[in-house]
Amino acid sequence: MNSRILETLEYPKIRTQLAELTITQDGQEQALSLTPSSRRPQVQQWLAETQDGFEIDRLGLNLPLEPTKKINSELKRLHIEAVLNGTELAKIKTVLQNANQLRDFLNDLRQQGANLPSLYRLGQKLVPLPTISQRLEAAIDEQGNILDTASPELKQIRTTLKRTQQRVRERMESYLQSGQRKYLTENLITVRDDHLVLPVKAEARQHFGGVIHDQSASGQTIYVEPQGVINLNNTIQTQKILEKQVIAHILADLSAMLRPYQAQLREDAWLVGRFDFINSKVTYAKQLKATQPQLSDEQHFAFYQARHPLLPQDQVVPNDIILGQKYRNLIITGPNTGGKTLTLKTAGLLQLMVQSGLFIPAGENSQAAIFDEIYADIGDEQSIEQNLSTFSSHMENIIWMSRHLNAQTLVLLDELGAGTDPQEGAALAIAIVESFSQSHCQLMITTHYPELKVFAYNYPATINASMEFDTKTLQPTYRLLIGIPGSSNAFDIAARLGMPADVVQRARQLQPGASQDLNVMIQDLEKQRNQYEQEAQDYHKQRQTLQRQQQDLDQQRQKLQNQKAQLLDQAQAKANQLVDQAQQQAAKIIAQLRQWQQQGRLDIKDDQLIRAQTQLNQLHQQRALQKNRVLRREKRKQQIKVGDEVHVNSYDQDGVVIGQDKKGNFEVQLGILKMRLPQEQLTKLKKIPTKAATNYVSRRRAHDNLPLQLDLRGKRYEEAMQDLDQYLDAALLAGYQEVTIIHGFGTGVIRKGVQKYLSHHPRIKKFQYAPASAGGQGATIVQLR
Template identity: 65%
Template sequence: MNKRILKTLEYQKIKTALAQFLITAQGQEQLQKLFPSDKQAQVQNWLNETKDGVDILRLGHEIPVTPTHSINAELQRLKIAAILNGSELYHINQILQTAKNIKDIFTELRNDGVNLRALYEVVDQLISLPSVAERLAQSVDQTGKILDDASPELKRIRKTLQNAQQRVRERMEQYLRGSSSKYLSEPIITIREGHLVLPVKQSARNHFGGVVYDQSASGQTVYVEPQSVIALNNTVQEQQIAEKQELQKIMQELSDLLRPYQSELRQNAWLIGQLDLVNAKAKYAEQLRASEPLLTNDNQVDLKSARHPLIDPHQVVPNDIKLGIDYQNLIITGPNTGGKTIALKTVGLLQLMAQSGLFIPAAEESKVAVFQQIFADIGDEQSIEQNLSTFSSHMDNIINILQHTSADSLILLDELGAGTDPQEGAALAIAIIEAFSKKDCTLMVTTHYPELKVFAYNFKRTINASMEFDQESLQPTYRLLIGIPGSSNAFDIANRLGMDQQIVERARQLQSGESQDLNAMIQDLEKQRKNYEISAFNYQQQAQELQRKSAAVAAKEEKLQQQKDQIIDQAKLRANQLVEQSQQQADKIIAQLRQLQQQADTVVKDDQIISAQTQLKKLHHERQLQQNKVLRREKKKQAIKIGDDVHVDSYDQDGVVIGQDKKGNFEVQLGILKMRLPKEQLTKIKPEKQDNQQQVSRQRAHSALPLQLDLRGERYEEAMADLDQYIDSALLANYSQVTIVHGFGTGAIRKGVQKYLQSNPRIKKFGYAPANAGGQGATIVNLG
């Protein structure tokens, strides 16, 4: 990618915005080397890494990269057999510890079933070196100090040194508190030439004996190391020398321990920087509310609600911009200050971002191409060194672009042909567009020449566009309108600002008829577009209102149905209670009749028993129906008519009703027999057709619904809504068992699933899946 386009489109500002999220020196180093790629595989891999980073953030995690220093100098010193100091050893320890933390987190993500496109492979390249990392961790701290545990000898030396220093201090403090304190200029202990000394009055300099190391500027105070502590101080100095030698020995050992792993350490540092940059890309995408661009293979660009990333998000106007789909050349016409240049730069900069593996500030499903080159001629690029005018500078740049353009290039030309005679400029602009079209490149041009509006309308694979202008407020709206050429609106603006009406009308007369017709056409198109937008908005509002009312009606119907079902359930419960009571009475009567028959040799016929039982049922049913309107309605639905299929309870046979007498008894055809039976012994059979339809519906529902619901990667509210809908569908499909996959993660979704299942009365039981089927990452549900 040529460097001029990076400067023109302010690509460095994007990198500066990314830098604020970086926390490692290696990440900053990789950011400096980041430039748009023209290799589709490389761009897709970068985007995959960014997508992984965004998904990890969405799941409430973050790649555990910690601040690290560059270890290039340390590796170079290891290469030449130098001994690393404490700070250098700690810098390498940071790399090893960070690598371990990253591998641990990604192992957890993998175990939780989190799907990532690319970062697992990146993290697998990190090398832990656990024994080396453990030795460094116990030997050096973050300040670069060698710790006592670095070696047993160092620990012994420091303990001896500490004890000797303590004895020296205690002896010196005795002089501060005892009778000798009167010989001191002030009661303090200080240090001179590495020795603990007392500030003694000049007149008492020989009282303590020992060595004088210094005196005050006035000569009234001398700094004396008393004779009684000289031996102890010598012990301190001896231990300090031993400590220094042991430290040197330890740093030599640690350096030698690291020396064989130079390539592994360099690779770890690079991968940590790469992950730091991925983290930064993900956080920048979150800040911009950016989305993943989809790559096309045929230089097609389809940006939905695209926003310029460097404009205040509260002021920037989103635009839909397409290139290379139905047309190859997009010519944006209209007045200056309308946003044409911003539209041009938005396309170019979003392409550079996408080809750098960055998400772009545009809506989901936006598409970008992978161009080999992006060229631009934007703004005033007058060359003082070449002593060229603005027009000459633009022409020089365009000539250079033409020489290097191919079919895989994106060309952005701002105010093409400006800076010279309008007629010549327009003609030259048309010729330049024709020349670029022969290269089969993708071209986006802005201009205010009216001649290019007609040219764009007639030229192959070329389309007009303009920036919307509000004629009421006389202000641009910065909305791109593809398919409609722009109008300068100069006469309307002048008229609204108070220009004399006669002057404005004279200007209109002087305008050529062709231009008048063109402007009239544009204004008519603009009026039609606005009318269409108003109508579309009104239709949308009406559709939303109808949808809202429909939802309200559906909610009411559902509520009524629930109330109806509740009433029916209560009525059935009460009816069953009465049936049970009546049945008990009937059984009692029958038992009494049979007892009488046995005792008194009285013959009680079976039809008398059946009649008594039937009367009890009749009284029971009618009493219930009189008290319950719902049951009366249900009875009406179950009313038997001639032609109905019925089941004869006393004979356990199915038949057809062929007649009815005046007493209400029905004549039923049972095969070859005809019988006259009371309605209490008949049960109406539902048509087989309905049963078949219900069976077909259940089969369709059963075949369309999977036996497993995967909630991994979803937010809590979304997962609970999907779970509720799925369980309802499974019940309708008559499933007996389903599986809910929720993964491990933080456990929030797993707990939510269990809470829902406990509260649903249609769930028979549930429990975790077997170890070989997901373990605690999935729940098996048995439905009622």
């Protein structure tokens, strides 16, 4: 991609914003050197890395990264066999720590089943070097200081050093606490020449013996190292020399240990920076509320609700910018400061971002192309040094572009033909569009010339567009309207600003007839668009009203169902209470019958009495069923009269009605028994319903409750197959002729299982995938025999 387009579209600002979000110098360098690619596999890889970074963020996790600096100079010093100091080793240590943490983090995610193929491939390139990393961690801290654990010898030296320094301090403090304080000018211990000394009065300089290291400017104070600590201080100095020697040896060993792994360290540093850069792309996309674009197989793009990434996202007006699908030339007209140039820059910059592996501030399902080159002629490029006018400068750019155009090129031209005579400029602009169009490039231009509006209507693969202008407020709305040319609105604006009506009218008369017709056409199109938008808003409001009404109806239906359930519960409780009373009465009757039997008055068997008692104990459920309104309505249709055969519920016996008293009780002949019973305990015997009628009722009930489709998405394979088997049985019983099985796409396991089951089912007439509008290969339509 040519560097000129990057500057024209302010692409370096995108790189700078990305770099500010990195925490490693390698990541920052990769962000600042980012350049769009014209190779589709490369762009796909970059976008996939960004998508994997988003997936980690969606899981609520963060890449385990710590700030690191570049280690190029350290690797060069290793190459010339130099010994690295502690600070340099600390920088390499941090790189290795990051590499180890990243590798462990990605391995854990892989084991948990996270789908991050691009990051896994990067992670596999990391060289952990665990032994070296552990050695550095034990020897060097984050600031580059050598730790006591670097070697046993160093630890022993520092232990002796600390112990000796403590003895010196204790001895010095004893001078401050004894009677010798009177020889000191101040009651403190200070340091001179890296030795602990006492501030002694000049006249008592011989009292402590030892070595004089300094004196005050007045000569009244002598800084003395007492004789009693000289040997201890000598020991300290000896240990410090040994410490430096051991440290030098440790640094040499560590440098020699790292020297064979220069290539691996360089690769790890770059990869750590790569992960940091990917993380910055995710953070940047979240700031912009950006989405992942789809890569078009053809040379076209469709940025829905696109926003310029360098403008405040809460202030910019989003627009749909589409090019290449139905037209290759987009001619944008409209007033000055209406957003034409911004639209060009937005389209170009979003395309550059996509080809850099970045998500873009646009709506879901936006598409982008992969262009070999993007050319732009935007803004005033007049050159005083080269003595070129604005028009000449634009023409030079356009001439240069014309020599490099092809079908993989996007061209952005701002104010084409401007800077010269309007008639000549318009003619030249039309000729340039025709010439560029022959190369099959994608072309977006802005213009004020009305001739190009008419040209766009007649020229193939070309369409008008405009930036909307509100004539009521005299302000641009910054909305891009594709398919509608813009008018200058000069007359309307002048009239609203107070221009006399006769002047405006005269100006309209002086306007050429063709221009008048064009403006009338444009105004008519704008009126139609406004009408369609108003109708769309009205339909939207109506739909919202219907949705609210539907919600109210659903709530009322739910309320009625709850009330119905409550009433049924109350009725069942009442019915059970009545049954309890009936059971008590029946128990008394059975007891009386048993007593009569014992007395020899009745020929009743014990098994009949036991069966009667069992039937009475089951009356709770039967009574509850009798509360059903359908059953009550059916019972009211049956009128018992003398001569009817009836079933006595309380005794589970059939009998004949032989009479009825004044209270409405029926006299029933039960074998040798005659009993007077109320109607509630009698059921009129009727013919058993035919099998066909029974099947019809069952089919109707199944049909009323069974849906026409089965959703198996989200279920395990065994559960889905069991549900499918039960559903098809119910559908056949309900008499369905066609049902839909929704199995989704997923891994295809359930879809294959469904089709295998259907192919072996004897009652399946035919099955096939659903149409694209009804789910496509995510659902199967089944015809039943």
